[in-house]
Amino acid sequence: MKNLSWRLIAVLVVIIMAAVFILPTASMYIKGTSEPEIWPHKKINLGLDLQGGMHLVLEVQTEKAVENAMSLKISDIRQALRKNTMKNRGVVLVDQSAKLHVKLLSADDLPAFRSIIADDFPDLAVTSASESGGITLVTLAMKTDEAERVEKFAADQALETIRNRIDEFGVSEPDIRKQGENRILIQLPGITDTKAAKDLIGKTATLQFRLVDEEGDVRAALASHAPAGSELLNLVRKDPATGAESATPMLIKKRVLLTGDSLTDARVLFDNMANEPYVSIEFDRKGAHIFGKVTGANVNRRLAIVLDDTVYSAPVIRDQISGGHAQITGGFTMEEARVLAIALRAGALPAPVKILEERTVGxxxxxxxxxxxxxxxxxxxxxxxxxxxxxxxxxxxxxxxxxxxxxxxxxxxxxxxxxxxxxxxxxxxxxxxxxxxxxxxxxxxxxxxxxxxxxxxxxxxxxxxxxxxxxxxxxxxxxxxxxxxxxxxxxxxxxxxxxxxxxxxxxxxxxxxxxxxxxxxxxxxxxxxxxxxx
The missing domain is CATH 1.20.1640.10 (Multidrug efflux transporter AcrB transmembrane domain)
Known part of the structure; x- marks a missing residue:
C-alpha cells in the first residue's frame, strides 16, 4: 500500500500540472478565447509550417565590414603623417576594395612610413609601393588574420542586431541562427506584414550627422562630379496623400560629425502642426556633448540627417542644441516611423545583408x-x-x-x-x-x-x-x-x-x-x- 500511495500522489501531481499547462492552449483552440491572464505561461507555440509566416536566408556581406574598418583608419593615418611632417597628397580608399592608397611626395619617407605602419597600425601591412611622376604610391591592406576576425565579428554582430530588431518587432518564437560563416537563417512564424519585416531586417541603419555643402553647385556636380570633400545624396520625401516618393539631390559634406553609435533611445512621436509622425532620438552624454558643440559651431547652417546614404531631413540650425535630443522627419507613415525607430534602437548592422532565399508560408x-x-x-x-x-x-x-x-x-x-x-x-x-x-x-x-x-x-x-x-x-x-x-x-x-x-x-x-x-x-x-x- 505504501508503493500505491506514492504512485498515486505522483500521478495526481503530474496530472494537475499537465492540466494547468494545457489550459491556455485548450481555451485558445476549443473556446476561441485568448489565453487566461492568470497563468504565468503561454499556449503551445506553432512553428512556421503550422501557422504560416516568413522564411529568409540572408548573406552578410562581410567584405564590406573590412572595407568600413579600413575607411576608419584614414583619419588616423592622416594624423600620423601630419605628426611626422610627411608631405603627402592624401589617403584614399580604393573603390570596390578594402585597400588604402597613400601618396607620399618623397620616396625618402617610405622607410619611415613603413616603420609608422608597423608600430602604430600592426593590423595593416604595406602590400606594394611604386613611384611615378615624383609621387610614391603606397598600398595598404589589412592583414589576413585581422580581416578574418573583422568578418567573423561582423557576422556575429549582424546576428545579434537582427535578433534585437525582431524581438522589438514583436514576433513570437522566431528562429534565428547562423548558417556557415556569413549566412543567417530567419524563420518568423505568424508574420503577416512581410514587406515591413524585410525592410526592418535589411536596413543597415547607419545614422550620420553631416553638414550640407552650401557653397557647392548641385547642377555642376550632377553634370560632372562633386567637389572635393563632398558627395551627392538624395533628400527623399513622400507625399502622404499619394505615397509617391520624390528625390532631390543635395551636396553633403563627407565628414561625419556624429554617428548613431551615441544613440540611447529612438521613439515615434506625432507632430500635430505638420500632422505627421516623426522619430525622436536621444544621445548619451558623450553624444549630447558632441551634438551641442556641432550645433553651436554651425548656427544658421543646414545639418543633414543621413541614414543609409539617404538624406531624411536637413534642417537649419537656429541655435545651439545642448539637450542631446534631435528629430528625424521625412513624411513617414506611422508604421514606417516605428520600423525606423526599432532599427535605430537595435543598432546599425556592421555590414549590408543580401536576401538569398525568401519563402512565405500562408x-x-x-x-x-x-x-x-x-x-x-x-x-x-x-x-x-x-x-x-x-x-x-x-x-x-x-x-x-x-x-x-x-x-x-x-x-x-x-x-x-x-x-x-x-x-x-x-x-x-x-x-x-x-x-x-x-x-x-x-x-x-x-x-x-x-x-x-x-x-x-x-x-x-x-x-x-x-x-x-x-x-x-x-x-x-x-x-x-x-x-x-x-x-x-x-x-x-x-x-x-x-x-x-x-x-x-x-x-x-x-x-x-x-x-x-x-x-x-x-x-x-x-x-x-x-x-x-x-
Missing amino acids: PTLGADSIRKGIWSMLIGGLAVIVFMVIYYRGSGLIADVALILNVLLIAAGLAAFQATLTLPGIAGIILTIGMAVDANVLIFERIREELNLGQSPMAAVEAGFDKATLTILDANVTTLIAAMVLFQFGSGPVKGFAVTLGIGILSSLFTALVVSRLLFDSILHKANVKTLSI
Whole structure:
C-alpha cells in the first residue's frame, strides 16, 4: 500500500500540472478565447509550417565590414603623417576594395612610413609601393588574420542586431541562427506584414550627422562630379496623400560629425502642426556633448540627417542644441516611423545583408497542415487503442488510459518548456504513440509468461513489471540519446521532431512504469481479482 500511495500522489501531481499547462492552449483552440491572464505561461507555440509566416536566408556581406574598418583608419593615418611632417597628397580608399592608397611626395619617407605602419597600425601591412611622376604610391591592406576576425565579428554582430530588431518587432518564437560563416537563417512564424519585416531586417541603419555643402553647385556636380570633400545624396520625401516618393539631390559634406553609435533611445512621436509622425532620438552624454558643440559651431547652417546614404531631413540650425535630443522627419507613415525607430534602437548592422532565399508560408496552408496532422494522430491513436483492447482485452484498456495520458503530457511538456510544435513534431508525437504502447506490450507479455507458470495475478503483475523495467529503460534511454543528438545538431524540421520525440519518451516511461502499475495495483487490491484479463 505504501508503493500505491506514492504512485498515486505522483500521478495526481503530474496530472494537475499537465492540466494547468494545457489550459491556455485548450481555451485558445476549443473556446476561441485568448489565453487566461492568470497563468504565468503561454499556449503551445506553432512553428512556421503550422501557422504560416516568413522564411529568409540572408548573406552578410562581410567584405564590406573590412572595407568600413579600413575607411576608419584614414583619419588616423592622416594624423600620423601630419605628426611626422610627411608631405603627402592624401589617403584614399580604393573603390570596390578594402585597400588604402597613400601618396607620399618623397620616396625618402617610405622607410619611415613603413616603420609608422608597423608600430602604430600592426593590423595593416604595406602590400606594394611604386613611384611615378615624383609621387610614391603606397598600398595598404589589412592583414589576413585581422580581416578574418573583422568578418567573423561582423557576422556575429549582424546576428545579434537582427535578433534585437525582431524581438522589438514583436514576433513570437522566431528562429534565428547562423548558417556557415556569413549566412543567417530567419524563420518568423505568424508574420503577416512581410514587406515591413524585410525592410526592418535589411536596413543597415547607419545614422550620420553631416553638414550640407552650401557653397557647392548641385547642377555642376550632377553634370560632372562633386567637389572635393563632398558627395551627392538624395533628400527623399513622400507625399502622404499619394505615397509617391520624390528625390532631390543635395551636396553633403563627407565628414561625419556624429554617428548613431551615441544613440540611447529612438521613439515615434506625432507632430500635430505638420500632422505627421516623426522619430525622436536621444544621445548619451558623450553624444549630447558632441551634438551641442556641432550645433553651436554651425548656427544658421543646414545639418543633414543621413541614414543609409539617404538624406531624411536637413534642417537649419537656429541655435545651439545642448539637450542631446534631435528629430528625424521625412513624411513617414506611422508604421514606417516605428520600423525606423526599432532599427535605430537595435543598432546599425556592421555590414549590408543580401536576401538569398525568401519563402512565405500562408496561414491557410498552415491550418491545413494542422488539420491533417490532428487527423493522422486521431486515426493512428484510435488504431492502437482498438488493437490493444482486442489483443490484451481488459489489460489493453489500462494501456489505452496510459496512452491518452501520454499524449496530454506531451502537450503539457511543449507548453511548459515553451517549445515550438512543427509538422515534423506532430510526426514525432505519432511515433511516440506507437512507442508508448511498446513498453506496455513488453510488460504484458512478461505478465502472460508468469501467469502461464501458475503465478497469481498479483505476483504475475509484480514480476512482469520488475522483469520488463530494465529492458524498457534500455530501449528508451538509447532512443532519448538519439533525440538529444538530433536536437543539438539538427535544425528546423529535425529539431522539431527531436523535441516531441524526447518529451514523448519521458512521458511514455512515466505512463508505462508508474501509471499502468498504479492502475493494475488499484484494481487487484480493491477488486480482489482472481483472474487477469490479458
